[in-house]
Amino acid sequence: xxxxxxxxxxxxxxxxxxxxxxxxxxxxxxxxxxxxxxxxxxxxxxxxxxxxxxxxxxxxxxxxxxxxxxxxxxxxxxxxxxxxxxxxxxxxxxxxxxxxxxxxxxxxxxxxxxxxxxxxxxxxxxxxxxxxxxxxxxxxxxxxxxxxxxxxxx
Numbered sequence: 001x002x003x004x005x006x007x008x009x010x011x012x013x014x015x016x017x018x019x020x021x022x023x024x025x026x027x028x029x030x031x032x033x034x035x036x037x038x039x040x041x042x043x044x045x046x047x048x049x050x051x052x053x054x055x056x057x058x059x060x061x062x063x064x065x066x067x068x069x070x071x072x073x074x075x076x077x078x079x080x081x082x083x084x085x086x087x088x089x090x091x092x093x094x095x096x097x098x099x100x101x102x103x104x105x106x107x108x109x110x111x112x113x114x115x116x117x118x119x120x121x122x123x124x125x126x127x128x129x130x131x132x133x134x135x136x137x138x139x140x141x142x143x144x145x146x147x148x149x150x151x152x153x154x
Contacts, residue, residue, distance in 0.1 A: 038133030056130035093119035
């Protein structure tokens with residue numbers, strides 16, 4: 001083999017190795033990417049089925065049911081409500097009417113099966129995605145209220 005062919009073989013080997021490494025890194029990144037969805041988005045079927053994602057909002061008042069370490073509750077953005085099932089110990093700050101983010105997947109029965117539940121850790125803190133979802137839901141509620149008032153005035 002001539003020196004020129006050896007250099008070409010080495011360069012092609014390096015390029016192939018970098019390509020394989022890049023493909024592996026991108027595949028790992030894609031499989032670990034977790035998106036956030038509001039209950040309204042989940043109800044509108046915008047959330048992926050069979051894939052892990054996060055859902056966030058407020059814990060619906062009166063919806064928490066405990067059976068040992070099995071917990072059922074509902075997450076709402078004041079427009080739509082999604083039932084959640086979780087098996088494990090909940091954070092100390094988990095309460096009805098407070099903000100929550102759950103990570104898991106949506107079952108075929110429409111119940112979100114959470115593998116992890118995060119409660120807000122401070123009076124003033126709420127994940128930006130959850131705060132935006134609640135603002136959008138409030139805007140929709142306001143529009144609906146205005147249209148009902150206009151309809152009643154006619």
